[in-house]
Amino acid sequence: QVQLQESGPGLVKPSQTLSLTCTVSGGSISSGGYYWSWIRQHPGKGLEWIGYIYYSGSTYYNPSLKSRVTISVDTSKNQFSLKLSSVTAADTAVYYCARGQLVTGEPIDYWGQGTLVTVSS
Amino acid sequence: DIQMTQSPSSLSASVGDRVTITCRASQSISSYLNWYQQKPGKAPKLLIYAASSLQSGVPSRFSGSGSGTDFTLTISSLQPEDFATYYCQQSYSTLLFGPGTKVDIK
Numbered sequence: 001q002v003q004l005q006e007s008g009p010g011l012v013k014p015s016q017t018l019s020l021t022c023t024v025s026g027g028s029i030s031s032g033g034y035y036w037s038w039i040r041q042h043p044g045k046g047l048e049w050i051g052y053i054y055y056s057g058s059t060y061y062n063p064s065l066k067s068r069v070t071i072s073v074d075t076s077k078n079q080f081s082l083k084l085s086s087v088t089a090a091d092t093a094v095y096y097c098a099r100g101q102l103v104t105g106e107p108i109d110y111w112g113q114g115t116l117v118t119v120s121s
Numbered sequence: 122d123i124q125m126t127q128s129p130s131s132l133s134a135s136v137g138d139r140v141t142i143t144c145r146a147s148q149s150i151s152s153y154l155n156w157y158q159q160k161p162g163k164a165p166k167l168l169i170y171a172a173s174s175l176q177s178g179v180p181s182r183f184s185g186s187g188s189g190t191d192f193t194l195t196i197s198s199l200q201p202e203d204f205a206t207y208y209c210q211q212s213y214s215t216l217l218f219g220p221g222t223k224v225d226i227k
Contacts, residue, residue: 047221049215062215103171104174105172107212108210111165
């Protein structure tokens with residue numbers, strides 16, 4: 001059973017960089033057939049895709065966040081990470097890491113539990 | 122850019138009701154449409170992928186249909202555990218979620 005777990009600071013100061021890591025267990029992040037994604041949800045709002053990375057290292061980002069986002073993968077630790085720079089209060093949200101399958105529909109089949117990140121001084 | 126809409130944004134229903142939620146894409150996305158259920162404080166759960174394929178372990182009262190721009194999620198007989206928010210998501214061009222449909226108790 002694949003499990004994903006987000007980790008990182010729950011409080012980030014404005015203008016700083018938000019950094020989160022997702023640790024994957026029960027499967028190898030370097031095996032083909034999947035993409036690894038970050039998604040966030042503002043309090044009481046809908047789901048917003050941030051970006052994803054393939055096992056090959058190719059990345060795709062939401063155009064609205066692209067200038068501030070970096071997603072990377074560390075296959076030796078079976079982890080992938082999110083960095084979001086120059087944060088403001090508008091970046092306060094629950095951040096989810098998730099796995100997508102490269103099959104018809106490319107659905108997201110496994111999600112982390114989510115971690116709340118608050119941007120405040 | 123592809124835009125996704127869902128209707129209704131919310132609905133009230135009773136246990137046993139048949140519920141239908143519609144999702145529309147601003148351009149054709151073939152069958153690259155997935156449906157998720159989210160309960161408060163929990164991560165979303167995949168229900169339907171590729172427009173009409175039932176995810177393993179999901180009850181058969183959930184079904185999906187459609188292709189191109191218009192899609193439907195149907196719950197044939199609403200159960201107490203189905204009160205939640207439902208999101209469609211296209212993966213034809215990167216990823217984008219619909220705004221969600223909240224299903225609550227009448």
